[in-house]
Amino acid sequence: GMVEVNVTASSQEVYIYNCDGATVLVNGKCTALQIDKCVKTQVLFDHVIASVSVVDSKRLKMQSRQSVKSISLDKTDGAMVYLNWESRDAQIATSKCSELNVSFPVSEAEDAEWTEQPIPEQFITVISADG
Numbered sequence: 001g002m003v004e005v006n007v008t009a010s011s012q013e014v015y016i017y018n019c020d021g022a023t024v025l026v027n028g029k030c031t032a033l034q035i036d037k038c039v040k041t042q043v044l045f046d047h048v049i050a051s052v053s054v055v056d057s058k059r060l061k062m063q064s065r066q067s068v069k070s071i072s073l074d075k076t077d078g079a080m081v082y083l084n085w086e087s088r089d090a091q092i093a094t095s096k097c098s099e100l101n102v103s104f105p106v107s108e109a110e111d112a113e114w115t116e117q118p119i120p121e122q123f124i125t126v127i128s129a130d131g
Contacts, residue, residue, distance in 0.1 A: 003025070005024065016035045020039045024042070033053070042061045054071070071093070082114075085107075100121070
């Protein structure tokens with residue numbers, strides 16, 4: 001089902017827990033947004049001051065409608081992050097995740113096309129003879 005959360009003060013935090021197949025609309029400006037143990041859930045949010053944190057979730061879609069500066073994903077598989085033009089420079093930190101993608105508009109235009117980029121799961125580290 002669909003749930004609407006109306007934030008009444010920017011000092012409030014929103015915690016979304018154990019949702020399955022839900023759509024959550026977070027309206028207004030909040031300090032932080034936490035998404036924990038959610039499956040097949042969609043989260044649309046307006047403005048998050050500090051960060052969006054996702055933990056232990058699967059098949060998640062989330063979309064920034066206004067502004068977010070930092071997103072953290074931990075133990076999450078199959079997430080799609082949609083960033084609007086204002087949020088396209090958000091820092092995204094990941095740990096123990098797979099199948100992550102980020103999508104954002106290519107320009108500021110209202111009808112701009114969107115591009116999609118994968119977030120790497122694997123890194124190669126090479127230690128040279130020089131240290």
